[in-house]
Amino acid sequence: MAQHNDRILRHAGIDRLFHWLMAAIMTVLLVTSLLPVIGVHFAWYTIHWVAGLLLTAVILLHIVRALFWQRPATMLTLNGDDLAGRRAGKYTLPQKLMHLAWTVAVLVAIVTGLLLLRKAGVPFLARDPYARPLAIWGFLTLLHDLAALLSVFLILVHVYFGILPEKRAYLRAMVRGWIARGDLKAEHDLERVDRGD
Amino acid sequence: MNMNILRYGHDSFGERVVNGASWELLPVAFWTGVAVIVAHLVYRAFSRRRARKGGG
Numbered sequence: 001m002a003q004h005n006d007r008i009l010r011h012a013g014i015d016r017l018f019h020w021l022m023a024a025i026m027t028v029l030l031v032t033s034l035l036p037v038i039g040v041h042f043a044w045y046t047i048h049w050v051a052g053l054l055l056t057a058v059i060l061l062h063i064v065r066a067l068f069w070q071r072p073a074t075m076l077t078l079n080g081d082d083l084a085g086r087r088a089g090k091y092t093l094p095q096k097l098m099h100l101a102w103t104v105a106v107l108v109a110i111v112t113g114l115l116l117l118r119k120a121g122v123p124f125l126a127r128d129p130y131a132r133p134l135a136i137w138g139f140l141t142l143l144h145d146l147a148a149l150l151s152v153f154l155i156l157v158h159v160y161f162g163i164l165p166e167k168r169a170y171l172r173a174m175v176r177g178w179i180a181r182g183d184l185k186a187e188h189d190l191e192r193v194d195r196g197d
Numbered sequence: 198m199n200m201n202i203l204r205y206g207h208d209s210f211g212e213r214v215v216n217g218a219s220w221e222l223l224p225v226a227f228w229t230g231v232a233v234i235v236a237h238l239v240y241r242a243f244s245r246r247r248a249r250k251g252g253g
Contacts, residue, residue: 034223037220037223038223134206134208134214135208135214135215138206138214138215138216138217139215141216141217141218142203142215142217142218144217145217145218145222146218149218149222149223149225149226150226152223152226152227152230153226153227153229153230153233154230155230156227156230156231156233156234157230157233157234160233160234160237
């Protein structure tokens with residue numbers, strides 16, 4: 001892990017770009033899908049499917065980068081230290097759980113969204129509402145809706161913890177890339193952080 | 198209060214089929230998020246008060 005005096009590189013530029021791009025795309029997706037629900041009607045569908053395809057591309061790039069350039073275990077594993085309440089490695093238990101919840105919401109939204117493109121139609125895929133039984137379209141839409149509702153909940157909680165004064169060093173790291181070692185001391189084991197755990 | 202969990206439609210035989218999640222769940226998702234935030238703010242305030250008392 002790159003260091004400069006008392007600072008540690010927490011997020012590389014490409015990962016910060018991914019995070020903020022995903023945040024912007026998720027905002028567009030939720031605004032275009034949920035504003036009509038609360039009575040603000042506009043031609044939302046084209047913006048929604050284009051944003052959905054962009055999100056799919058960004059997530060695919062993120063998965064490839066995480067698998068081949070990063071250590072996915074750092075974020076994905078809940079190990080004994082996490083469960084015993086010991087100090088964390090790079091990510092704390094709540095950060096890992098937040099990532100897991102986003103993973104579920106986004107992957108469910110993407111998979112069901114891509115399948116639903118067939119029902120509604122896009123320029124490169126002819127509309128065919130008879131391709132699957134109504135019950136299957138309904139089930140896919142139900143999962144897509146639940147992913148959207150989970151995202152509404154997650155955005156509120158994620159933004160709240162991001163702007164809390166005692167957590168703001170993490171937000172700064174997601175903007176600048178660097179975090180001070182002193183900011184990690186309270187909740188992280190610096191040896192584990194240095195090892196890249 | 199009678200809240201719907203699902204949206205329903207009908208197929209060509211008049212059978213009821215699920216169309217998706219009920220949009221009555223949208224405020225539930227929003228207010229659940231707000232409830233978590235408020236609960237954490239209360240917990241945070243009590244933790245800080247306890248820490249101040251313990252330290253002083």
